[in-house]
Amino acid sequence: MLKFLYPKIKWDNIKAVGFDLDGTLYEELEFILQVYKPISRLLAETCLADNKEVYSWMIKRWLEKGSSYHHIFEEVLASYGIKDDPQQQTIAECLEVFREFDPKLCLAERVRILLDIFSEQFELFLITDGSPHLQKAKFRALGLERWFKNKNVGISGAYGKCYEKPATLITQKINLLCSGLHPQDVVFFGDRDVDREFSINAGYQFVKVKLLYAGETSK
Known part of the structure; x- marks a missing residue:
């Protein structure tokens, strides 16, 4: 089955x-729709603006730019003439809300089935960038402990920016990846170019996907 779904990967090895x-095991927009609600209220209060308008604009902007774009809060404030110290203070408050948020998320049934198939045949690991509190909250909400052991989960935010993808330092924090595996015996699934770059840097085979079950494949 895996050879049919991802034919460019040498699965025998x-x-x-x-x-x-984010964006690989679940639809990240589900999270954004939740977390932007309290943030839009905070921004609207600062800007003396309509909360629904701010929320709608933020969602559209995120759909345009994606999660790698880090200026949405700044753009909202600037559009209402909020700058300098008031802008920076509000952005800091927004980031705190974002990083401390506890989302309600669920895996698509197809992702569950595929993770079951993968876990029957291979050892699994997870590498994600972001705030430790937030990424752990997502992990719990999605029930990922069913497939991933804590010792094989790496959250770059727990160690510093130098551990973020596409750097490969985070692999040193994954028990499985410190066991002498040859890099070409590892495949990594991700949805962004930074995941591809990380895989190239680590020497892994790579599958670019959207929600695990769709997308192109390449080494």
């Missing part, structure tokens, strides 16, 4: 399979 989290 694979011993470990890794995954990004």
Whole structure:
């Protein structure tokens, strides 16, 4: 089955399979729709603006730019003439809300089935960037402990920016990846170019996907 879904991967040689989290195992928009509600209220209060208008604009902007774009809060404030110290203070408050948020998320049934299939054949690991509190909250909400052992989960935010993808330092924090595996015996699934760059840097085979089950594949 895996050879049919991802034909460019040399599955006979694979011993470990890794995954990004956001946008790979679940639809990240589900999270954004939740977390932007309290943030839009905070921004609207600062800007003396309509909360629904701010929320709608933020969602549209996120759909245009994606999660790698880090200026949405700044753009909202600037559009209402909020700058300098008031802008920076509000952005800091927004980021705190974002990083401390506890989302309600669920895996698509197809993702569950595929993770079951992967876990029957390979050791699994997870590597994700972001705030430790937030990424752990997503992990719990999605019930990922069913497939991923804590010792094989790496959250770059727990160690510093130098551990973020596409750097490969985070692999040193994954028990499975410190066991002497040859890089070409590992495949990594991700949805962004930074995941591809990480895989190239680590020497892993790579599958670019959207929600695990669709997308192109390449080494």
